[in-house]
Amino acid sequence: MDLVEIWRNTLLELEVSISRANFTTWFKNTFILDYKKGVFIIGVPTFFVEDWLRKKYLDHIKKALANQSGAEVESVKFKIATPSPEQVVISDKGKFIHSPVDKPEKKPEATFGKTLPQNSTLNSYYKFANFIIGSSNQLAVAAADAVSKKPGKVYNPLFVYGDSGLGKTHLMQAIGNHIVERDQDARVLYVSSETFMNDFISAVETGSGRAKDFKNRYRSVDILLIDDIQFLSGKEQTQEEFFHTFNHLHQNNKQVVLTADRFPKAIKGLERRLQTRFEGGMVADIGTPDLETRAAILKQKSKAKGKEIGDEIINYIAENIKSSVRELEGALTKILASCELRECTPTLEMAQEILGGIIESSNKLITPDSIFKEACKYFHISKEDLLGRRRTKELVVPRQVTMYMLRHEINLSYPEIGREMGGKDHTTIMHGCKKVEAQMSQNPRLKNDVNLVKEKIHNT
Numbered sequence: 001m002d003l004v005e006i007w008r009n010t011l012l013e014l015e016v017s018i019s020r021a022n023f024t025t026w027f028k029n030t031f032i033l034d035y036k037k038g039v040f041i042i043g044v045p046t047f048f049v050e051d052w053l054r055k056k057y058l059d060h061i062k063k064a065l066a067n068q069s070g071a072e073v074e075s076v077k078f079k080i081a082t083p084s085p086e087q088v089v090i091s092d093k094g095k096f097i098h099s100p101v102d103k104p105e106k107k108p109e110a111t112f113g114k115t116l117p118q119n120s121t122l123n124s125y126y127k128f129a130n131f132i133i134g135s136s137n138q139l140a141v142a143a144a145d146a147v148s149k150k151p152g153k154v155y156n157p158l159f160v161y162g163d164s165g166l167g168k169t170h171l172m173q174a175i176g177n178h179i180v181e182r183d184q185d186a187r188v189l190y191v192s193s194e195t196f197m198n199d200f201i202s203a204v205e206t207g208s209g210r211a212k213d214f215k216n217r218y219r220s221v222d223i224l225l226i227d228d229i230q231f232l233s234g235k236e237q238t239q240e241e242f243f244h245t246f247n248h249l250h251q252n253n254k255q256v257v258l259t260a261d262r263f264p265k266a267i268k269g270l271e272r273r274l275q276t277r278f279e280g281g282m283v284a285d286i287g288t289p290d291l292e293t294r295a296a297i298l299k300q301k302s303k304a305k306g307k308e309i310g311d312e313i314i315n316y317i318a319e320n321i322k323s324s325v326r327e328l329e330g331a332l333t334k335i336l337a338s339c340e341l342r343e344c345t346p347t348l349e350m351a352q353e354i355l356g357g358i359i360e361s362s363n364k365l366i367t368p369d370s371i372f373k374e375a376c377k378y379f380h381i382s383k384e385d386l387l388g389r390r391r392t393k394e395l396v397v398p399r400q401v402t403m404y405m406l407r408h409e410i411n412l413s414y415p416e417i418g419r420e421m422g423g424k425d426h427t428t429i430m431h432g433c434k435k436v437e438a439q440m441s442q443n444p445r446l447k448n449d450v451n452l453v454k455e456k457i458h459n460t
């Protein structure tokens with residue numbers, strides 16, 4: 001039973017229901033100290049935290065632990081203890097540590113600058129060899145493969161975008177690992193754009209010596225891999241610095257690879273000149289994998305964990321969990337963990353029992369209100385504006401996308417949509433839906449908007 005992984009997944013589940021500020025305050029530096037016979041012992045930093053968690057979140061924690069471990073949870077106890085570095089899931093700074101890759105970020109002081117061991121930010125698990133190719137990621141893999149063979153020469157930059165959990169980080173690091181394998185001296189730097197920003201800020205704050213270190217760190221590499229660039233949206237100074245870093249590397253034929261959750265032009269708050277630069281190389285998307293690919297991924301993951309698991313179960317998971325590879329993997333882990341605990345081999349019945357809850361929630365009921373909510377969030381507009389009558393350009397597209405969703409996701413008729421959308425005429429609705437349908441194939445931006453809103457509707 002991987003207690004760190006279980007706690008990480010538990011916290012990811014809890015994070016959704018607890019406000020961000022509270023969440024960090026109460027859960028940083030907590031960890032699973034022990035699990036025995038239905039009792040989880042959670043290590044906490046102080047009595048104060050212990051008290052608070054017990055009073056406020058005990059039921060939440062118990063439920064999430066049961067969900068994530070697949071184990072019976074009789075009780076949850078607390079004990080004051082300090083986690084080892086491997087056990088930390090949320091660091092002092094409130095950062096979620098998702099994988100060993102993220103760990104160097106915990107101590108920017110120590111890793112910053114020249115002392116950084118080369119290529120240390122790559123996770124050796126992320127290889128091309130264990131990345132399953134399907135129609136959803138074919139183009140991105142082909143581009144990544146080409147870049148890894150001729151860095152700086154074919155597509156520069158390479159920009160890979162797609163929803164969360166579909167393999168962007170894996171693919172990006174596979175490029176890095178491949179290059180390092182072939183050339184030990186290649187300087188590959190993988191960082192999240194958040195780390196880039198934090199490094200930049202600490203360089204500025206601490207003055208010229210650090211600023212030099214910063215430039216050294218980022219401009220002396222052969223390959224720069226920057227993950228989740230959408231995070232820089234609205235961060236103007238960091239963008240400015242990134243622009244110069246990018247130009248410096250690009251001019252010297254050094255490879256830059258970027259990922260984001262959407263394509264460059266769709267990242268609001270990202271400077272135009274950066275968008276243009278990003279589009280100047282190769283832009284490739286990763287979509288949701290089809291059934292066959294999902295099954296192949298599950299097979300490969302169970303093999304990697306040294307566990308054989310029957311086709312029946314693989315197909316059951318693959319048919320029911322569709323939106324992200326990360327979730328697919330989570331489901332598999334849950335089943336395997338539960339089997340380990342019960343000391344049995346997985347059966348279909350068990351898989352159904354364990355995944356029942358997750359599957360139900362992913363097939364949840366979609367309502368006009370949930371569509372409005374996600375559309376408003378995605379387009380950054382209010383519900384009044386969405387349903388209102390003002391006909392400015394910023395509102396027309398969100399409105400039409402919403403009409404399209406009501407039509408295609410819950411099959412409402414044009415007059416019904418008209419009523420739901422604040423009393424609009426059915427011809428207006430028909431026009432809106434048809435327009436989206438017609439333009440989707442020609443307008444990648446619109447297609448991207450539609451896909452992302454759809455994803456949110458189904459998954460939040």
Ligand code: ADP
Nearest residue numbers: 130131132164165166167168169170297325326
């Ligand atoms: P993203 O960065 O897009 O959010 P990740 O790269 O972190 O997604 O992928 C999430 C998990 O899914 C990782 O464990 C990764 O190894 C796995 N994964 C995603 N796509 C594939 C694939 N095509 N083949 C094998 N594993 C995959």
Ligand code: MG
Nearest residue numbers: 168169170227
């Ligand atoms: Mg990622």
